Amino acid sequence: MKITTIGIDLAKNVFQLHGVDAHGEAILKKQLKRDQMAAFFANLPSCLIGMEACSSAHYWARKLQGFGHTVKLMAPQFVKPYVKTNKHDAADAEAICEAVTRPTMRFVPIKNVEQQAVLALHRVRQGLVKARTAQANQIRGLLSEFGLILPQGIAYLYQRVPVLLDEANEELPGAFRELVQRLLGHLKELDRQVGELEVQIQTWHRSNALSRKLEKIPGIGPITASALVASIGDAKNFANGRQLAAWLGLVPKQHSSGGKTNLQGISKRGDTYLRTLLIHGARAVIRCAERKRDAQAWLHRLIGRRNKNVAAVALANKNARIVWALLAREREFRSDYVAA
Template identity: 45%
Template sequence: MKVTLIGIDLAKNIFQVCGVNQAGKSVFNRSIKRVQLLTFLRTYPDATIAMEACSGSNYWGRELLSLGHDVKLIPPQHVKPFVKGNKNDRNDAFAICEAAQRPNLIFVQPRTLAQVDIIITHRIRERRIRIRTALTNQIRGLLSEYGIALPKGRNPLNLLLPELLEDANNQLTTIARQYMRELMEELRAINVAIGSLEKDIKLQARTHPDAKRLMGIRGVAEIIATAAVSFAGDGSGYHGARHFSANLGLVPKEFSSGGNRN
């Protein structure tokens, strides 16, 4: 029986691969090592490949597209309803095949390397901003134990903290000054790291044609433009602006029952 669709449950080293025929009946459902996957799939050049859109799926999607396969990445929430019985790798792989055969399901395109470069820059920046926020909050909280309250905002903190460490008339002890000096150096380092990432984002925005076009919209600058490009690509996967907004969570969800729309 000819295998027309192959569902892959991705993992680190051992993948579960399920192949179904045109009638949707399972032909095989087996475990395959990572290093053997592409060799195995070359024996089914005409098969469509379906995977959950998860960590690693963009890499495998690009690799399989280069081999000539039609690749479908499925959002995980659309696969879950098709898992039958207990959750295990075999059932997950077959559920991916089941979901991929639904005619109205919207699939995700694998991100290009350019998109991945942009999105990892944003993700590292976001993590460092969270670290900076936690660090500034800690500094403010510790200073309050010595009766020192600083104005809101990062700039007052960056400006006034060195002066506080040099002021011998406040209640900071020797050990408090030592730790605050270390925290100040840590804060400076994270500011430099964030600034470097933001320079990279500006460069990416100037060199990416879609980002440059988005920056022609009033209110859209480098960070928003590159974030949109890394998330949505060329936008071909969306029906329109409302669909894109809904995917971002900017449009209220519908929860209707018994003829009542909410």
């Protein structure tokens, strides 16, 4: 019998396969090691392959597509309901094989090498920023134990720490002063690395027409624009702007029953990094709008009746929809645009 559909449970070294024929009968249950995967699928007739969108999934999707197979990725939470028994590799592979054939299943677009490379820059930058913040807080905490208090902001650390150490030279042990100087040097190194990665991201941004197009939207800069373009890929995978906003977790979470609609806070699904960038950009727009009364009338009315945090999320939602319109319909951003 010919295998028509295969579910693959990805792992580091041992991969579990579950294959069925056109009638849904299981005719393949097999474990493969990493170095056996390419040879096995290169000699297999073209079929539908399903995988969870997890670590190394995009690499294997591109690899198997090169062998002529149709590959679809799914979010793990959408596969979980199809697990019929206790969790193990064989049950997971069978669930993936079942889920990939569902007509209402939602699939994850496969990223190309360039998209993954740009997102890797963003992820490493995000980790370095987190480490920089932790290092700055550690320096503040250590100095506060000796009564040396610093204002908020990393710039104050560079300016005030050497001065405070000189002023309290006789009160602080030499070993502690050396320790703080060592931590301050580490902080400067982290700051330098963050700056270098931001230069690389901006270089890619300037070379990408779609990223430059998104930069024109208020609240979206080079960092946010490049992350959106690399993550979204083909915006036509989304039917409308609301689907993109929902994918980013910027729409209300719903808990309704018996015809009674109950809308709660935002769902916070999808990519936390993208959602954070959009909301922070919206906060910057709101700060500027408060100083310029001739700015967006819609935004001023919203700020007047709702909390600023609610307004920031609403503006981030609106920007996500604008992003979809610019990418999917190949339009340019116009600040004076009015809907018909």
